[in-house]
Amino acid sequence: MTGGLNGDTSDKNQTRYTYSPVHQEAAVCCVPMAGRIAPYYVQYMWLKGDRSLVASVLGPSRIETTVEGKPVVVDEQTNYPFENTFRFVVTADSRFALKIRKPDWVKKFTVSESYREADGFIVIDKTWKGTENVD
Structure with missing residues (x-):
């Protein structure tokens, strides 16, 4: 060999x-x-940054974590890749940025919250209060 x-x-x-x-x-x-594709995909769906949560890979998921010591739960509700609509249900009482990776093939989209684009991500940086939906 x-x-x-x-x-x-x-x-x-x-x-x-x-x-x-x-x-x-x-x-x-x-x-x-x-056999490693699905576990690797799921493992890297959510990442934590400085004062941020990053939805790096799209798909139905849930993360329960803390950001700067405060509890945060985000449910990503979608039928992606069969449909191209997403809902992020954020439950938190703190300020942090939710960063959602924007695939290269996306040319036109809408977001229900104020956002900015940075480095291929849709960034929603705000003070979250209770449970809020981002569509």
Whole structure:
């Protein structure tokens, strides 16, 4: 079994690019990785930043966390990718930014709250009071 990126075999411990035509000595990259797609997708749906929550990957989800020590719950309600409408139900009593990734293919959209666009995200920075919907 030989392998390496672009034919480089100098690192004998490197197995990432190893190829085994009968799949006995090296893991087949695509098949074992297929089972990781959904967990990785879900794992990175929500990220926390400084005084912000980031919806980095779109899809139905719920996050219960704290932002600057205060409890925050966000339910993302959608049938994406089968429909292109989203509702974020935010329950919080604090100020933070909700950042929603805007896919590159989106050319026209509406948001029910005041927002700004920054670095490919729709940013709603406000003081949240109780339960509020963002459509």
